[in-house]
Amino acid sequence: xxxxxxxxxxxxxxxxxxxxxxxxxxxxxxxxxxxxxxxxxxxxxxxxxxxxxxxxxxxxxxxxxxxxxxxxxxxxxxxxxxxxxxxxxxxxxxxxxxxxxxxxxxxxxxx
Amino acid sequence: xxxxxxxxxxxxxxxxxxxxxxxxxxxxxxxxxxxxxxxxxxxxxxxxxxxxxxxxxxxxxxxxxxxxxxxxxxxxxxxxxxxxxxxxxxxxxxxxxxxxxxxxxxxxxxxxxx
Numbered sequence: 540x541x542x543x544x545x546x547x548x549x550x551x552x553x554x555x556x557x558x559x560x561x562x563x564x565x566x567x568x569x570x571x572x573x574x575x576x577x578x579x580x581x582x583x584x585x586x587x588x589x590x591x592x593x594x595x596x597x598x599x600x601x602x603x604x605x606x607x608x609x610x611x612x613x614x615x616x617x618x619x620x621x622x623x624x625x626x627x628x629x630x631x632x633x634x635x636x637x638x639x640x641x642x643x644x645x646x647x648x649x650x
Numbered sequence: 651x652x653x654x655x656x657x658x659x660x661x662x663x664x665x666x667x668x669x670x671x672x673x674x675x676x677x678x679x680x681x682x683x684x685x686x687x688x689x690x691x692x693x694x695x696x697x698x699x700x701x702x703x704x705x706x707x708x709x710x711x712x713x714x715x716x717x718x719x720x721x722x723x724x725x726x727x728x729x730x731x732x733x734x735x736x737x738x739x740x741x742x743x744x745x746x747x748x749x750x751x752x753x754x755x756x757x758x759x760x761x762x763x764x
Contacts, residue, residue, distance in 0.1 A: 543692075571750045582741055582755040583693065590750055627692050631751070636706050637683065638753060640692035 542566060543641035545628050551647045558615040560644050562628030565609070570633040572604055572611045577625045577643065587613060618648045654756035656742050662762045663732055670728045671759045675744030682725050683753065684717055685741040693741055699725060700747065732763045 544563045552558045560574075571590050575583035589595045589602040589611070601614040611630075615622055625643040655674040663669050675682045680701050685693035696715065697707040701722035714732075719725040729736055739760050743753040 547690075573752065582758050583753075584755065585752050588750065588752060633750075636681070636698045636700070637695045639695065642690065642692045
């Protein structure tokens, strides 16, 4: 079992819809959680991070964390074709150096 | 500040040759990471530095791989006796550290081993 699991997709949503991306992790010691966006042929870029249980909103993006269920999600409201990319979930133990990544979910937003 | 810089962008080599990649992190960042990514997979951790000290190396990393960060500035990743399975995108990332650190990635070096 991988340490960080994501649905590989592809996930396809129409423009203007809500895209929901999910991630589960196995290490209960994980303390910080990140969502990176990776366009095809490009390197990952950070779009959201969350440390506490609950929701964190930033513009059209909302990250949700449930440590008891070891579950992280990313909601993208009013999805745009420019949101089409692979979304990588990453988790980190506060005391560890490295972030561990899932394999990503590929999102396609159709006009 | 121009971000994380990696060189070269692309490298084609023959099996058995040695290759070296360079990463220049964001200047004020004290942590530097190397990851490897293949198509359809997420970045896989290779090693990381805090200043000039190499603090962790993946247990999956072959002895053919070595990394340095002299003087805590740029870093190099060398692969000796390359194999076709080494073909991947090699990503460098830097951060300012801390428990809630955010990684800033370079554009990567795409290695193809023929």
